Amino acid sequence: MTATAAVTVDDVTMRFREHTALDGVSTTFARDSITGLLGRNGAGKTTLMQLVTGHRVPTTGSVHVFGASPYENDSVLQDVCFVREGQRYPDHFRVQDALSAAAMLFPNWDADLARSLLRDFDLPAKRTIKKLSRGMTSAVGIIIGLASRAPLTLFDEPYLGLDAVARQLFYDRLIADYAEQPRTVVLSTHLIEEIAPLLERVLLIDRGRVLLDDDAESLRHSAVTVSGPAEHVQAFARRHDLLHAESLGGHTRAVVRVTDGDARQAAADTGLTVEPTNLQQLIVAMSLQTPGERAPLQPAPPADLEEVS
Amino acid sequence: MNEDAGPIFRQVADQIENAIVDGSLAEESQAPSSNELAAFHRINPATAAKGLNQLVADGVLYKRRGVGMFVAPGAREQLLKRRRSEFADQYVRPLMTEAQKLGISPRELTALIADWEDQ
Numbered sequence: 001m002t003a004t005a006a007v008t009v010d011d012v013t014m015r016f017r018e019h020t021a022l023d024g025v026s027t028t029f030a031r032d033s034i035t036g037l038l039g040r041n042g043a044g045k046t047t048l049m050q051l052v053t054g055h056r057v058p059t060t061g062s063v064h065v066f067g068a069s070p071y072e073n074d075s076v077l078q079d080v081c082f083v084r085e086g087q088r089y090p091d092h093f094r095v096q097d098a099l100s101a102a103a104m105l106f107p108n109w110d111a112d113l114a115r116s117l118l119r120d121f122d123l124p125a126k127r128t129i130k131k132l133s134r135g136m137t138s139a140v141g142i143i144i145g146l147a148s149r150a151p152l153t154l155f156d157e158p159y160l161g162l163d164a165v166a167r168q169l170f171y172d173r174l175i176a177d178y179a180e181q182p183r184t185v186v187l188s189t190h191l192i193e194e195i196a197p198l199l200e201r202v203l204l205i206d207r208g209r210v211l212l213d214d215d216a217e218s219l220r221h222s223a224v225t226v227s228g229p230a231e232h233v234q235a236f237a238r239r240h241d242l243l244h245a246e247s248l249g250g251h252t253r254a255v256v257r258v259t260d261g262d263a264r265q266a267a268a269d270t271g272l273t274v275e276p277t278n279l280q281q282l283i284v285a286m287s288l289q290t291p292g293e294r295a296p297l298q299p300a301p302p303a304d305l306e307e308v309s
Numbered sequence: 310m311n312e313d314a315g316p317i318f319r320q321v322a323d324q325i326e327n328a329i330v331d332g333s334l335a336e337e338s339q340a341p342s343s344n345e346l347a348a349f350h351r352i353n354p355a356t357a358a359k360g361l362n363q364l365v366a367d368g369v370l371y372k373r374r375g376v377g378m379f380v381a382p383g384a385r386e387q388l389l390k391r392r393r394s395e396f397a398d399q400y401v402r403p404l405m406t407e408a409q410k411l412g413i414s415p416r417e418l419t420a421l422i423a424d425w426e427d428q
Contacts, residue, residue, distance in 0.1 A: 033355070034353055171351055172348070172351065175347050175348055175351060175352075175353075175354070176348055178354065179343075179344035179347055179348065179354045180344075182354075197310055197317055197350070197351055197352040197353070197356075198351065198352065198353050199353060200353045200355050200356065216353075216356075217316045217317065217318055217356060217359070220315065220316055220317070221315060221316050276314065276315060
């Protein structure tokens with residue numbers, strides 16, 4: 001794994017005074033893969049991205065990008081593009097100035113791609129970025145992220161204010177360009193359902209710790225939602241890994257991680273209704289669990305992971 | 310692709326199999342590439358490639374180096390054979406379970422199917 005890793009994070013802890021933003025995080029981002037960095041607000045996603053892009057130094061532990069420490073290391077950082085949430089640009093910058101600056105910064109810059117994305121997103125090249133709408137400013141970041149063609153590209157909540165059409169455009173262009181020129185992409189987002197099919201890996205962090213670090217396809221298959229009479233659901237849940245449960249009267253619905261393929265059939269045979277659980281449902285159920293505590297078999301608060309900004 | 314319907318690579322493979330079974334993808338014709346599948350279904354190219362490789366492993370597709378993947382001769386017959394053998398488990402079993410719940414006897418069920426044919 002290490003030989004093909006673009007990024008290696010080894011036992012990283014990051015403290016800000018009293019607050020521990022990351023607590024013993026270890027992970028790798030494989031070369032030429034798309035990873036979804038998921039988790040609730042304040043989970044530590046942005047901090048992790050800042051460490052990987054050399055914007056911060058960990059309190060303890062180490063970060064390696066293409067085999068070297070990224071901090072103040074220009075030869076590494078020219079291969080890294082970080083599109084930040086609410087990225088700011090100098091006040092007088094027009095859209096085309098931001099693109100020219102990026103073109104100088106990134107050796108693999110693809111000017112044709114930038115031009116065609118500018119058209120796709122319908123951005124006025126000569127307008128001052130300050131005067132753009134929220135969504136249009138996000139589009140500038142997305143264009144830079146894609147056209148940089150940086151071997152490691154990180155998008156941190158890249159689409160504040162982007163409408164559904166523009167987001168679809170982003171996914172389509174990301175997939176098309178990634179297919180043409182594979183690279184390492186890390187994408188943090190709350191819109192899990194939208195990006196799930198694009199992901200190859202999922203890294204879920206919660207309160208600074210890694211909750212899940214796995215192949216997206218295995219995760220998709222790893223959980224089921226079972227419902228039926230409370231005692232049957234409980235009996236099934238006891239044999240597997242209960243993540244979250246809600247009850248209404250004598251009826252219980254539970255999200256359960258299963259280890260063997262026969263579990264679904266076994267649940268169906270006892271008369272339970274078995275539904276597949278998608279990535280978003282799994283992530284929500286896991287994030288609702290407090291560490292070290294099993295989910296109680298009783299009504300739980302609504303499963304809203306995140307409001308969409 | 311449907312996020313709720315199990316592994317996406319399996320869905321990719323199923324869809325190509327469907328095209329072979331219904332004849333829209335003829336034997337010895339070229340299957341879509343992983344990049345084409347990725348763009349069309351808006352999925353990760355590695356996932357699309359996994360679906361294609363599954364079909365190669367099953368002998369449904371074969372690789373021509375530097376050209377792409379092609380439908381193997383006899384693939385359609387092979388798929389039909391497999392699907393017929395899976396038919397009971399995938400279709401008859403849920404039918405029987407629901408019939409049992411509703412108190413429909415196997416005899417009544419047989420009559421229903423016979424009526425269906427007449428329609």
